[in-house]
Amino acid sequence: MRNTLRQAAAVARLELFRTGRAPTTPVAALAFAVILAFGYWLYWRALPPRPEDDRLLAHAFILAAIIGLRFGIASDRALGAESFLIRNLVGPAAYFAGKLAALLTSLLALTAFAVVTGTILSAGDWNHALWYSLASALAVCLFVPILLLVESAMDTRFPGAAAFVLFVVAALAASITIGIEPLTSFLGLTMERLDYKSLLPLAWRAAVAIAITGASYPLWRRRASG
Amino acid sequence: MPDILSRELTWGLEVRDLVIHKGRTTILSDFTWTHYPGEVAWIVGENGAGKSSLLRVLAGRERAATGTVTHTAPAGRSPAVLYYHPAMGLPDLTTVGAWQAFVDRIYPAESRYPLDPGLVPDSALAHKRVDRLSTGEAKRLALQALLQRAAPFLILDEPFEHLSPPAKQRLASYLSARARDTVIVVATNQEVPADSHGPILSYDGSSLKPIRLPEES
Numbered sequence: 001m002r003n004t005l006r007q008a009a010a011v012a013r014l015e016l017f018r019t020g021r022a023p024t025t026p027v028a029a030l031a032f033a034v035i036l037a038f039g040y041w042l043y044w045r046a047l048p049p050r051p052e053d054d055r056l057l058a059h060a061f062i063l064a065a066i067i068g069l070r071f072g073i074a075s076d077r078a079l080g081a082e083s084f085l086i087r088n089l090v091g092p093a094a095y096f097a098g099k100l101a102a103l104l105t106s107l108l109a110l111t112a113f114a115v116v117t118g119t120i121l122s123a124g125d126w127n128h129a130l131w132y133s134l135a136s137a138l139a140v141c142l143f144v145p146i147l148l149l150v151e152s153a154m155d156t157r158f159p160g161a162a163a164f165v166l167f168v169v170a171a172l173a174a175s176i177t178i179g180i181e182p183l184t185s186f187l188g189l190t191m192e193r194l195d196y197k198s199l200l201p202l203a204w205r206a207a208v209a210i211a212i213t214g215a216s217y218p219l220w221r222r223r224a225s226g
Numbered sequence: 227m228p229d230i231l232s233r234e235l236t237w238g239l240e241v242r243d244l245v246i247h248k249g250r251t252t253i254l255s256d257f258t259w260t261h262y263p264g265e266v267a268w269i270v271g272e273n274g275a276g277k278s279s280l281l282r283v284l285a286g287r288e289r290a291a292t293g294t295v296t297h298t299a300p301a302g303r304s305p306a307v308l309y310y311h312p313a314m315g316l317p318d319l320t321t322v323g324a325w326q327a328f329v330d331r332i333y334p335a336e337s338r339y340p341l342d343p344g345l346v347p348d349s350a351l352a353h354k355r356v357d358r359l360s361t362g363e364a365k366r367l368a369l370q371a372l373l374q375r376a377a378p379f380l381i382l383d384e385p386f387e388h389l390s391p392p393a394k395q396r397l398a399s400y401l402s403a404r405a406r407d408t409v410i411v412v413a414t415n416q417e418v419p420a421d422s423h424g425p426i427l428s429y430d431g432s433s434l435k436p437i438r439l440p441e442e443s
């Protein structure tokens with residue numbers, strides 16, 4: 001167990017190092033900052049009363065997550081690194097746990113970056129930046145299991161885009177079948193702006209989504225080489 | 227073929243009545259063999275003959291149609307089987323230094339197998355990206371990581387391919403020395419190093435024939 005934890009931590013550190021050097025990481029950060037800056041520029045230029053329900057931070061956050069978040073499983077498989085690492089250097093459980101830990105750490109880093117950038121660009125409105133960043137991070141957790149599915153099934157360098165398309169298609173199909181309101185309620189997207197307690201249903205669903213991702217280990221193992 | 231029990235060795239690789247299919251073709255039938263620590267076993271044959279399929283089965287990475295492959299580890303050691311194939315690569319977007327730090331973290335220092343200094347990459351490469359190394363450099367880096375693990379079984383498919391002649395020589399000497407306490411099987415389509423010892427099995431795509439027997443048999 002101690003060995004597995006040590007190996008998982010090593011895999012997570014290596015994966016974070018790779019994420020830091022991935023060309024998509026600065027692109028994601030830049031896309032987030034530019035979109036947000038443009039939105040605030042429009043906001044400050046608008047004549048009062050200015051619109052209060054500004055979801056631009058959430059949209060920019062989700063776009064940055066689509067560009068930057070990855071497990072790295074698909075690229076490892078394409079390079080033959082998965083079969084080299086698993087069983088030779090690390091156990092499969094340590095590999096999987098390390099990848100998941102690295103992804104969640106990246107999401108946490110993106111959240112912190114969004115809070116800081118949002119606070120600066122909103123001229124110090126940290127509460128607005130924090131609430132929207134938290135809500136966005138929790139919403140992004142909902143498509144983490146789909147991201148794993150995509151990376152397990154496809155050899156792609158841009159798994160976030162494929163996962164997002166799948167998520168939108170599934171959400172559209174569900175909204176047509178059961179209606180928008182039941183779907184919004186099912187996904188926990190029934191929060192009140194700047195009310196932290198109202199994020200609780202979404203937080204529960206985010207936790208369930210991460211638990212589902214962890215429980216998908218046997219499914220991933222069937223596909224993984226090594 | 228010698229038997230590990232008759233040599234009073236209690237651990238090794240034991241293959242019994244092995245049949246391997248590749249698609250609809252039978253690439254090996256009724257193969258029985260035992261290999262033990264002491265010498266490197268060489269499997270030679272042309273490209274595409276099916277050596278890789280055989281090695282994957284010997285390494286436990288693939289199942290045979292019938293027959294058994296048993297890895298019996300010495301007392302107190304796990305029967306870990308390390309397997310290398312030329313299609314295996316290193317993760318991209320990392321540097322030689324970061325990769326080596328990763329390897330240092332996964333193996334505690336006390337459980338690391340001593341490595342020939344000639345196989346360790348030049349420290350000047352520490353900041354170089356792994357995906358910008360030459361094929362030979364990347365291969366040495368991968369083998370260096372693999373060989374640090376003190377596993378009792380080492381199954382290597384074409385480990386000499388793309389290596390410079392001095393690196394080949396170093397690796398061959400290292401494997402010969404390590405074979406004293408590790409079961410090593412190497413498949414190659416190249417010539418077996420001139421000063422090597424150990425059994426050589428020739429594989430023609432359907433059967434394995436010994437062309438050199440173990441020295442101690």
